[in-house]
Amino acid sequence: xxxxxxxxxxxxxxxxxxxxxxxxxxxxxxxxxxxxxxxxxxxxxxxxxxxxxxxxxxxxxxxxxxxxxxxxxxxxxxxxxxxxxxxxxxxxxxxxxxxxxxxxxxxxxxxxxxxxxxxxxxxxxxxxxxxxxxxxxx
Amino acid sequence: xxxxxxxxxxxxxxxxxxxxxxxxxxxxxxxxxxxxxxxxxxxxxxxxxxxxxxxxxxxxxxxxxxxxxxxxxxxxxxxxxxxxxxxxxxxxxxxxxxxxxxxxxxxxxxxxxxxxxxxxxxxxxxxxxxxxxxxxxxxxxxxxxxxxxxxxxxxxxxxxxxxxxxxxxxxxxxxxxxxxxxxxxxxxxxxxxxxxxxxxxxxxxxxxxxxxxxxxxxxxxxxxxxxxxxxxxxxxxxx
Numbered sequence: 412x413x414x415x416x417x418x419x420x421x422x423x424x425x426x427x428x429x430x431x432x433x434x435x436x437x438x439x440x441x442x443x444x445x446x447x448x449x450x451x452x453x454x455x456x457x458x459x460x461x462x463x464x465x466x467x468x469x470x471x472x473x474x475x476x477x478x479x480x481x482x483x484x485x486x487x488x489x490x491x492x493x494x495x496x497x498x499x500x501x502x503x504x505x506x507x508x509x510x511x512x513x514x515x516x517x518x519x520x521x522x523x524x525x526x527x528x529x530x531x532x533x534x535x536x537x538x539x540x541x542x543x544x545x546x547x548x549x
Numbered sequence: 550x551x552x553x554x555x556x557x558x559x560x561x562x563x564x565x566x567x568x569x570x571x572x573x574x575x576x577x578x579x580x581x582x583x584x585x586x587x588x589x590x591x592x593x594x595x596x597x598x599x600x601x602x603x604x605x606x607x608x609x610x611x612x613x614x615x616x617x618x619x620x621x622x623x624x625x626x627x628x629x630x631x632x633x634x635x636x637x638x639x640x641x642x643x644x645x646x647x648x649x650x651x652x653x654x655x656x657x658x659x660x661x662x663x664x665x666x667x668x669x670x671x672x673x674x675x676x677x678x679x680x681x682x683x684x685x686x687x688x689x690x691x692x693x694x695x696x697x698x699x700x701x702x703x704x705x706x707x708x709x710x711x712x713x714x715x716x717x718x719x720x721x722x723x724x725x726x727x728x729x730x731x732x733x734x735x736x737x738x739x740x741x742x743x744x745x746x747x748x749x750x751x752x753x754x755x756x757x758x759x760x761x762x763x764x765x766x767x768x769x770x771x772x773x774x775x776x777x778x779x780x781x782x783x784x785x786x787x788x
Contacts, residue, residue, distance in 0.1 A: 428572025
């Protein structure tokens with residue numbers, strides 16, 4: 412359900428983005444950092460859904476707060492001639508990897524459990540068959 | 550924890566905003582043709598140039614609007630005065646001659662493209678490329694054939710126009726212009742098409758492997774000169 416919604420959102424966004432007007436080059440660096448912040452928020456959201464501690468207020472405030480803070484930092488950095496946005500990117504990407512790790516661990520564990528269950532079921536079936544064969548032979 | 554429907558809707562909306570941003574950003578970056586180099590200094594310089602170019606374009610649009618307004622004001626001011634009206638007509642006529650207005654009329658379009666042949670199969674690979682002298686010669690022949698207005702890739706040919714070599718591009722009116730070169734000329738199309746005569750410059754270029762295409766047309770629009778013609782040393786001789 413969650414992933415279907417994400418997929419639909421992505422497709423709609425791409426379609427609208429292809430038809431939307433282009434922004435001016437001056438602001439493209441701000442949009443870039445906002446994209447990274449939003450990406451981080453989305454990964455964080457998925458991870459928290461998996462961890463079952465998803466809080467709507469925290470998620471939405473994080474989405475906008477992170478993006479706005481990152482843009483403000485970029486502007487400040489340009490005024491001070493320091494590449495502050497690099498720090499923002501490092502933090503966001505680091506958190507993205509952490510969240511991705513959570514998501515990955517959850518699914519790997521789920522799948523390995525499923526495989527184990529199947530394997531044990533098969534073993535049981537085989538044992539049962541063998542037992543049945545033995546009983547028939549007897 | 551809120552229900553799953555709400556979560557998926559919110560996440561979907563977020564992803565929508567995210568992909569929208571990414572696609573717009575990618576298109577913007579692609580449209581500026583900026584290649585990212587490993588050298589940070591080069592990146593910053595490129596960034597600055599792009600920003601300046603954008604500012605320049607904005608200013609240029611403002612200038613054009615202001616000029617339109619000026620024209621309107623002038624027309625209004627000279628409405629009820631025959632003497633001023635005559636002066637106004639003189640200005641319009643003069644602007645037409647000096648290339649300060651957009652003009653239209655019959656003429657030809659000549660397209661010069663770099664040759665597509667294999668460079669090693671010709672004696673001199675440099676021949677395959679359209680040079681500044683080629684453009685200059687074609688323009689010269691067009692003037693010779695009675696062209697009244699000429700533009701090269703939308704750069705109007707005016708009194709102060711110089712065509713010079715700039716590495717792999719050509720400098721016209723101080724603007725860098727790259728191949729293919731579209732040379733438009735207004736004049737009697739039959740005369741202008743005479744450039745294709747046997748032994749003419751176009752034929753010479755074709756022989757060298759350069760792509761040459763001449764098209765006659767009944768309506769060609771040539772843009773105005775975007776710069777300013779300033780004479781500092783010129784004075785009238787008093788009689």
